[in-house]
Amino acid sequence: MNETFLATAPFGLEAVVARELEELGFHERSVENGRVFFSADALGALRSNLWLRTADRVLWVVGQFEARTFDELFEGVKALPWADWLPRNAHFPVEGRSVKSQLSSVPACQSIVKKAIATKLSQTYHDSWLEETGPTYAIEVSLLKDQVTLAIDTSGPGLHKRGYRVQTGPAPIKxxxxxxxxxxxxxxxxxxxxxxxxxxxxxxxxxxxxxxxxxxGLLRSFSMESFGWLSAKAIRQLRSEAEEIKANAPxxxxxxxxxxxxxxxxxxxxxxxxxxxxxxxxxxxxxxxxxxxxxxxxxxxxxxxxxxxxxxxxxxxxxxxxxxxxxxxxxxxxxxxxxxxxxxxxxxxxxxxxxxxxxxxxxxxxxxxxxxxxxxxxxxxxxxxxxxx
Structure with missing residues (x-):
């Protein structure tokens, strides 16, 4: 089943990321400032992480709603089925950003989202204390003109971290x-x-x-590989296909x-x-x-x-x-x-x-x-x- 994902992009490179997604076979796309939305299944999400060269990271969009008050933000987050996505011991740090929204305090928004997710997980798992000792499911809350987008980071470290650059010169370029x-x-x-x-x-x-x-992405791993969305066999197959392409280089x-x-x-x-x-x-x-x-x-x-x-x-x-x-x-x-x-x-x-x-x-x-x-x-x-x- 396909879900909505978004590839984040630096200003001015959205069209480049969109073209990459098109060439990878993701034809349902929409472009916004700094973001390219696309439709994919779990295997497609891993493939986008593995092959995108210019995107910053790939996020799974789990909720979108309008919020002008902290109460609306809390209730909107709490209404989502977080236990369907996060195990009982999930580590879920929250990052945020706010642009042209009434809820302009990013630290406050992050704190409310964290509290709302914890409340919902506690109710679902019937446990008042959640030990965050498991896989990391980094949550991003983005507010743009009072529209909230909640997403789970599937990449982990930014996609610019290929794994080959151990040192940098005086003026590095990503x-x-x-x-x-x-x-x-x-x-x-x-x-x-x-x-x-x-x-x-x-x-x-x-x-x-x-x-x-x-x-x-051939030299590194991605956080979604620990989510249990894909079998180890499916992950190995995708990486094996990439290795075969590398072996036939001109x-x-x-x-x-x-x-x-x-x-x-x-x-x-x-x-x-x-x-x-x-x-x-x-x-x-x-x-x-x-x-x-x-x-x-x-x-x-x-x-x-x-x-x-x-x-x-x-x-x-x-x-x-x-x-x-x-x-x-x-x-x-x-x-x-x-x-x-x-x-x-x-x-x-x-x-x-x-x-x-x-x-x-x-x-x-x-x-x-x-x-x-x-x-x-x-x-x-x-x-x-x-x-x-």
């Missing part, structure tokens, strides 16, 4: 955002890919996982380079942990040494922003250098995430597209310079009718 940048570039595995300012290697590694078809041309030796060491370590070291060429070199004769490549990078005192001059020189390099690679496309307000002027060219995104709390723009697409292989050209060529 794995989910890195994957989004690659997906927005529309890069495909038959084209060269480069991040010549790779930091700890996150963008290049996410590109390798995308190009090789590796499920981003050859990739991916360069990850950086001027900093520590960054290169981190990239090497992370690539090994992610199982993609064979797909990456990792090098310590300054940006000015970037030169790749292969045509129709794709450069995606999150360079320094120059926000620390004394760094702006160096960053301005870096952006000018990047523009000069890309003008020598006429068939390449470039995609740059930065918060620097003068990036286009320093790069020397207006971007073809510009998308506002957030790197953590930093408002950035994703500047997109679109080079020509590579010609189709001869076999594919022969399949296109002459009038459409």
């Amino acid at each position: 794995e989910t955002l890195a994957a989004a940048l690659v997906l927005l570039s529309r890069w495909r595995s038959h084209r060269p890919f480069a991040d010549p300012m790779c930091g700890s290697g996150t963008i290049a590694i996410e590109a390798a996982w995308i190009g090789a078809g590796i499920a981003p 050859k990739l041309q991916i360069l990850a380079s950086d001027i900093d030796a520590q960054a290169v060491a981190l990239t090497t370590q992370h690539a090994q942990l992610a199982g993609v070291a064979e797909y990456l060429h990792i090098a310590q070199q300054p940006l000015k040494r970037f030169d790749w004769n292969e045509p129709y490549g794709c450069l995606v990078s999150n360079p320094p922003y120059g926000e620390r005192m004394g760094e702006d001059r160096e960053v301005r020189l870096l952006y000018r250098e990047l523009g000069e390099i890309m003008r020598k690679h006429e068939t390449w496309s470039a995609f740059i995430l930065t918060s620097h307000p003068l990036f286009e002027r320093l790069y020397g060219k207006r971007s073809d597209k510009n998308r506002k995104l957030y790197n953590g709390r930093i408002e950035c723009h994703f500047y997109q310079y679109l080079g020509p697409l590579p010609p189709l292989p001869q076999k594919q050209q022969e399949q296109i009718p002459p009038e459409k060529q």
Whole structure:
């Protein structure tokens, strides 16, 4: 039986998450700010956790109602059949958020939801004391314009925690955002890919996982696996299918380079942990040494922003250098995430597209310079009718 789930998404990436869900076969979707609702069964929920690259987490929606007072919130929560979902010993922490609602105190809302769930479970299990020693069922209460949405977190730790990044550099980018940048570039595995300012290697590694078809959740577990919704056999089967896809990965041309030796060491370590070291060429070199004769490549990078005192001059020189390099690679496309307000002027060219995104709390723009697409292989050209060529 299908239930309603929602994939949470950073601002500006809702459409990317929705497209991922569509490609995974979840066709019943609706998009809101920061949330994409979709319909799935338990196996589909686990599959979404295993394969979504850009969502923050996947939540199971268990109740929606209107509440303008704390009494209405308490009674609305208490009316739900919590014992159908939570065992007697469930550990159920409550997180919350409130936007444009009369109930604006998030701590108070969390406390009331916790009390209401505990009251209902005590009544159902005929036990005045509930020991929260069992599996964790994290509850999220979200209030938007007095509309309450209650959901159970099926992911556990955020989906950006892939399991390969043990250390970070001075300006880390989340794995989910890195994957989004690659997906927005529309890069495909038959084209060269480069991040010549790779930091700890996150963008290049996410590109390798995308190009090789590796499920981003393959190295980790999810909280719903302890809920008893699925048999161990069903979970093993889903993961086994993902492993088979990984085993048939194509050859990739991916360069990850950086001027900093520590960054290169981190990239090497992370690539090994992610199982993609064979797909990456990792090098310590300054940006000015970037030169790749292969045509129709794709450069995606999150360079320094120059926000620390004394760094702006160096960053301005870096952006000018990047523009000069890309003008020598006429068939390449470039995609740059930065918060620097003068990036286009320093790069020397207006971007073809510009998308506002957030790197953590930093408002950035994703500047997109679109080079020509590579010609189709001869076999594919022969399949296109002459009038459409």
